[in-house]
Structures are given as C-alpha cells and as structure tokens.
Amino acid sequence: MTSTAISVRVRPRLRLVKVASHRYKLRTFASQSFAGKYASFQRYNSKLGRWVVLKRVVLKANSTGVAPTVITSRSFRSSVRGGFRVRAALGQAQVGACHAPGLSNTVRS
Numbered sequence: 001m002t003s004t005a006i007s008v009r010v011r012p013r014l015r016l017v018k019v020a021s022h023r024y025k026l027r028t029f030a031s032q033s034f035a036g037k038y039a040s041f042q043r044y045n046s047k048l049g050r051w052v053v054l055k056r057v058v059l060k061a062n063s064t065g066v067a068p069t070v071i072t073s074r075s076f077r078s079s080v081r082g083g084f085r086v087r088a089a090l091g092q093a094q095v096g097a098c099h100a101p102g103l104s105n106t107v108r109s
Helices: none
Strands: 013-020 023-030 038-045 050-058 070-077 085-090
Touching (some): 013 085, 023 038, 023 085
Antiparallel strands (some): 013 023, 023 070, 038 085
C-alpha cells in the first residue's frame, strides 16, 4: 500500500526588535533566503480596527545562520510616533509557493 504525497507550507519566523528610538531590526528565519523581498512594516490603528502599512522594507542577505536555516535581516528607521503597536509582515507574493505568509511579533513603537 502506498500513501499519497502531501505538501506542507511553513511560515517563516519573523522577529522584530526595537533597537533604539525610531530604529528597528527585522530578521527572518526560513529554509530559503528572502534577500530582495519586501516586508511591510505596520502599525495597529485602533479606530479602524486594522493594521495599516507604514513602509516597505527590502530584506538583505545575512552571513550568519546554522544550516538548513537561512537568516535574512534588515535594520531600518521609522518616524512612527511612540506608543503604537507595530509589526512586520511577509505576504504570499513575497514568500512564494513553498512558504505560507508570515507575521512578526508586535512591539511598542
């Protein structure tokens, strides 16, 4: 008896860190590099009840990582006012067919 093959799409791990006032670092951990792909930096708008895109961040290759995990990262600035919840997201168009869309943790701006 043989089993049918199935495909499983895994979300990349996104980690957003506030490193200083108006400065953030985003790292992605996945089985492939996301260098050249766009992550959207978002803040939560409580009046609208949804996440609003503030800027697009282009990810760059990183030399660190333990195989088979590939780390792609980017440090960037944002002028978002303090006190807002912010996060980063990688949409389906950016991650490709092998992965599911990913969201980072939320941090206070």
